[in-house]
Amino acid sequence: MLADTRILLIVSGSVSAFKVPELIRLLRKAGAAVTPVLTAGGAHFVTPHVLQAVAGEAVHQDLWSLTTEAEIGHIRLARLPDLVVVAPASANMLARMAHGMADDLAATLLLATDKPVLVAPAMNWAMWAHPATRANMATLTARGVHVIGPNDGAMAEAETGPGRLAEPAEIFAAIAALLEAGRAAAHRPLAGRHVLVTSGPTHEPIDPVRYIANRSSGKQGHAIAAALAALGARVTLVSGPVSVPDPAGVQVVKVESAREMLAACEAALPADAAICAAAVADWRTAHAAGQKMKKVPGQPPAPLELALNPDILATLSAHAARPRLVVGFAAETENVVANAIAKRQRKGCDWIVANDVSGDVMGGTENTVHLVTDTGVEDWPRMPKQDVAARLAARLAEALA
Template sequence: MPGAPRPRVVLGVAGGIAAYKACSLLRLLVEVPYDVRVVPTESALRFVGEATWAALSHQPVHTTVWDDVHEVPHVRLGQQADLVVVAPATADLLAKAAHGQADDLLTSTLLTARCPVVFAPAMHTEMWEHPATRANVATLRERGALVLEPAEGRLTGVDTGKGRLPEPEQIFDVCRGVLARGDEPLVADLAGRHVVVSAGGTREYLDPVRYLGNRSSGRQGYALARTAALRGASVTLVAANVSLPDPAGVKVTRVGSTRELRDAVLAAARDADAVVMAAAPADFRPAGYADAKIKKADDGSAPTVELTQNPDILAELSHDRPRPGLVVAGFAAETGDATAGVLDHGRAKLARKGCDLLVVNEVGVDKGFESPDNEAVILGADGSQTVVPRGAKEALAHRIWDLVAVRWTATEPPSVPHR
């Protein structure tokens, strides 16, 4: 809406080598655009200077409570913020936040903030796994803060392991999702649940070079995996030909074809509480596979490709559920035609598939596939219809999990988490 105030975000930066990555996160936040104030610690300025933060945020940068004292910044910043995100959050910063220390502007802001707070940890594996850090993380999560799981990979020097800062794009997606929920608190309401999410588009090869595929980027499925993990679930993500970085704290299984996707999803669903099929599996595959590249004919004729139908994974899961109480949700990328509209096609598919929820996307040039945003209508087998307006894919993901959660009965025992 023109003239609407921009969400106010405080970006805290603690003193770790990953502080340089926060510059990319800041650019993403400013470009939305959000009104961003960067609050680094003194040690963070040893890695990235004050001038860089000021230039990228277009805002003054302070580290102590003694600057602009008349504005009472150690209280005002936290009180006025719509979101505080700390990236990187070092072991030291997490310890101070958990114990309520307020010895600089960032920790004072954390103590006065009444908005959602997101911590993106980055440290060496031994520090992350230390009982003191684990206790501090548990304390912060119990108080409602979102502490992301660090990524695995190359650390400082030659070390590798869990402790890398999640990619700036992932942290940004989390921030957008949190802000999109408005006044709805983000709680660990999926804790103790095992959920399976599929993402991406399958490929059916004609020869070693060519394949039948689609435009799915996997972004919506990855948003579903990230948001489920944030809400406490144990998440298995079955990814088909996706180039996105693995979501932190999520088990990722990679597949290529529709039959591989089916086998992986059915295996993971055996002890799952919910399966959300966000992948776009190919409906057909070539009946035969050419061991060598199919060549052009000299006479200009084109080869005929015979197709055979692939398994319908969503229908199979819905009609032959591997465990009682499993909630099954699917996606339908639809376009209207001369016979019916988008929702008419969606309702027919919902009845045909037999799933509990069907997320109906109207696809087009800038809708659905490959777009950072999404909009949908979620149809329920109970006749419900939930409209989700255009916004971040995390916002749609949260709404899907909201509807999945209400379909779990209160007496159903959750599965054992499989982290």
């Protein structure tokens, strides 16, 4: 369960320190490595020999050790673990943490670490209820320190109340949950980000039964939305008419025309990034007929007057609420890279994903793309559209990190 994880376990001065060897046993049984740090107060209740025996590692006690501090040992110890646990955390330890003290090895480690910290308070009920302790706890939790316990129960002083150290199994469960949450977060680098994606074609009506459109299945845009959601992003997918299913975990806004797509995109702002993968029709009929236009034998076709559709990519690139990263697509049949470079400059976007659509790309399952940025052009090999989406989502996560 906890294989390949390392816990820095700080033991401070509380009679409940006698429970710590059992906690270490549970952690090691689950595969974790445990590095014990013992305060002067903690050493009154559990010996370094016991901790070393159950942990299988040296116990660290002295900030001024010439052996370890020759290598800046306290900094190395502070950065080494996946999680720092203070169990038991005495009232004195919590106070020193809250006030940023660095007067012994344990306090210095807690000040120097950049890793998550879990405390398991243990003290007399009156000390736990004291306004100073409550204020210290409020300070620590506001800084992101995690807390397990204390429990309500019998104490060493023949009194009963809240302040009893959580049981080793409870502390172990809290440790496992924190480490699992950390692993999940590492695989969700876009958590907390909002990304806008457009996909599919637009249909520009000529009359109630006919329309102008670009060829697009929506497979690439929908795959991009799914890949972004898999990395933790909140995704708004503005989709033209497609037959592919909606991606799971994605907010889908369905539109028909380019003007509807632009309105939906602007309504979705603000966003951290926008990926315009839709094949938006460049033109629409200037005046769509309200009734079906009839073919009259012997007469020429009715003339179509065309008007330019709004440029969604250029509009988002220049928008007052412009996303931090704007990505466009360029579907080309010739001079693919050169046209994409020119399009990026003309539209004012950050990246262009260019592809040659002269073959079976439209409606197919694979794609060969070139990523055009301000630093150059990346030529990606032919791959399934889902893999293109995953690679693009990973690049976007890097850019927004």
